[in-house]
Amino acid sequence: MKQNVLVIGAGLSGLVTAKTLLEYGHAVTVFEKEQDIGGVWTPSRRYPGLSTQNTRDTYAFSDFPMPADYPEFPSGEQMLAYLNAYSARFGLESHIRLGHTILSATPFSDGEHHSWTLSGVAAGTPFQVQGDYLVVCNGIFCEPAMPNTSGMADFVSQGGTVLHSSAIDSPEHYVGKRVAVVGFGKSACDIAAAIAADTEQTYLIYRQAKWKVPKRIRGINYKYIILTRFGEALTKLRYRNTAERLIHFLRLPRRAFSTLQKTFSAQQHLEAARLLPAASIADLLFGELSVESDGFYQKVIDGQISAIQGEISDFLPGGVYVPGTGELPLDTVIFGTGFRQTLPFLSDPLSAQLVDADGNYLLYRNILPLGVPALAFVGYNSSFFCNLTSEIAALWLCEHLEGRIALPSTREQEAQIREYLAWRKQYRQNALYHNASVYPFNLTYVDWLLKDMNASLPWPALLSEWLKVVEPGNYAPVKAKIKKRSLGQ
Secondary structure, X not given: OOOEEEEEOOOHHHHHHHHHHHHOOOEEEEEEOOOOOOHHHOHHHOOOOOEOOOOOOOOOEOOEOOOOOOOOOOEHHHHHHHHHHHHHHOOOHHHEEEOEEEEEEEEEEOOXXXXXXXXXXXXXXXXXXXXXXXXXXXXXXXXXXXOOOOOHHHXXXXXXXXXXXXXOOOHHHHOOOEEEEEOOOHHHHHHHHHHOOOOOEEEEEEOOOOOEEXXXXXXXXXXXXXXXXXXXHHHOOOOOOHHHHHHHHOOHHHHHHHHHHHHHHHHOOHHHHOOOOOOOHHHHHHHOOEEOOOOHHHHHHHOOEEEEEOOOOEEEOOEEEEOXXXXXXXXXXXXXXXXXXXXXXXXXXXXXXXXXXXXXXXXXXXOEEOOOOOEEEOOOOEOOOHHHHHHHHHHHHHHHHOOOOOXXXXXXXXXXXXXXXXXXXXXXXXXXXXXXXOOOOHHHHHHHHHHHOOOOOOHHHHHHHHHOOOXXXXXXXXXXXXXXXXXXX
16 A cells, blocks of 8 residues: 655655655655755765765665766765755655754554654744654764763853864864864864864864774775675674685684784874774774774874874863863864764654663664554664665665565564674674664675565675675666566566
8 A cells, every 4th residue: 555654854865765665656755854955965064074985886876876977985065966966866856845844753543544743843834744654764863962061151152162073164264273173983083184284273182093994905995895795794793604604714804804903003104193093903893983084194193183082071261171181272172973863853752662771773674663653764774885775775665565574573573683782782882873773784784685575686796796896786676676576567
């Protein structure tokens, strides 16, 4: 039965979900609080120096490759242009309501029929809409996380500026300023590297130095080492097939990580930068590795960026205090401290039903919540290949709506989720997201979804992913076959 589906969020997950639902004949309306589509790539959230971590060929939808004239690592502006072109190509624009903030999403059920009522505001005017099904695509980067440190309000009242990385603007605004960037993730290092040449002083204040993957490892594009099935096999502690069991039996991961660690250290001059991580790559591996920011380590070595290990304990008039370092005179503090995963439009009781005591989302296949009908999530399966995992998840959801997915019982679904969470708690102490990421099982996850849909990647494409690199285009014929079988097209 075709349904009226409401989608919250017009980032890449919301766009591919809307496209796939429309292909299956459902009525779709997408609500986006920003004035642009794109999620993290919207102009209001794009920081200086933002670019993809993936190469353009691995960070594209299967049926819509990026333009050939794009650089290897497209910029934030280029990513937005790509998503706008995707929306236009597949006729999504008329289904998207920009500037529409959802304030509440309320379910209704009479035992047989389920529906949702969304209430919100657009241009100051309240609105309300009803639908048969709700898909949440607001993403895991939805609410900026910033500490409420002592003295912050006084620092701001006396002329200081405190921002989250998602809210900063052109590097020109920091010319001659004394700026501290807090964090060691990709956004923090990107920003520090982007503004360092223009500021009077740039500090990077961080708790723990982390390993960063060079875009080229000994001259070889990192995608041929990391973005392959072999690269994924090195990180897998479970769910192994025969080839992966052999790789671990031969202890190849230990040798590979040791070699990579020595290579990264020498290539990035980590000792000279005094940023050699205390933990091994293997220890930090499941905390989501990020790609090196262009020029970051060299700017630390050259003194353009002063890297300080510690954290801000107090804001002072005209600066901050970092224990072990002392007072730092500052005009601006930028927190590259990530995001909180929140669902502000759901009631507290309903939100509590979706997570465990540690805040981990209880989603079967990272899509379906337990015991909440007519609700699904797409984009809560972050991976190295976000476009691909969201695309296949959207297809899986549509097949589920067609009644073509053989789901286990709710008890068995919960058992599988809990078993995975128990493993995650033991081995993924450094993980960034509360069970909204499928890393390090990026491609294994895609394989699971395809198997649920009685499909698989043809062996030539599978072999290519082992020997060369993952190419989303390999999945377009598989998707077409699934849809043709289901819809008779």
